[in-house]
Amino acid sequence: VQLVESGGGLVQPGGSLRLSCAASGFTFSDYAMGWARQVPGKGLEWVATITSGGSTSYVDSVEGRFTASRDNDKNTAYLQMNSLKPDDTAVYYCRMIDFWGQGTQVTISS
Numbered sequence: 001v002q003l004v005e006s007g008g009g010l011v012q013p014g015g016s017l018r019l020s021c022a023a024s025g026f027t028f029s030d031y032a033m034g035w036a037r038q039v040p041g042k043g044l045e046w047v048a049t050i051t052s053g054g055s056t057s058y059v060d061s062v063e064g065r066f067t068a069s070r071d072n073d074k075n076t077a078y079l080q081m082n083s084l085k086p087d088d089t090a091v092y093y094c095r096m097i098d099f100w101g102q103g104t105q106v107t108i109s110s
Helices: none
Strands: 002-006 009-011 017-024 033-038 044-050 056-058 066-071 076-081 090-096 104-108
Touching (some): 002 090, 017 033, 017 090, 017 104, 033 066, 044 066, 044 076, 044 090, 076 090
Parallel strands (some): 009 104
Antiparallel strands (some): 002 017, 017 076, 044 056, 066 076, 090 104
């Protein structure tokens, strides 16, 4: 199993980013995919999940601003992040069961 995140970067407050998680080594369409984030010195925070059927759920702090999606033909999960805030600054990880990607840094700053 391999999960590779991309799409992080530095944006101003109010901006947008789309994270991608390219998956390989398993039947992608069969599994839910999750997103989590971590700020240095703090614990890992669950952010969003998209089930194999496409149902989504979000932590309250991102509800209405973030959208999880997936493209089963491309074996890729996405996290569209809009109206970004400085508190969204973190390393973002995608997850499939106990497998994690390497993370991508998202920094929100003016």
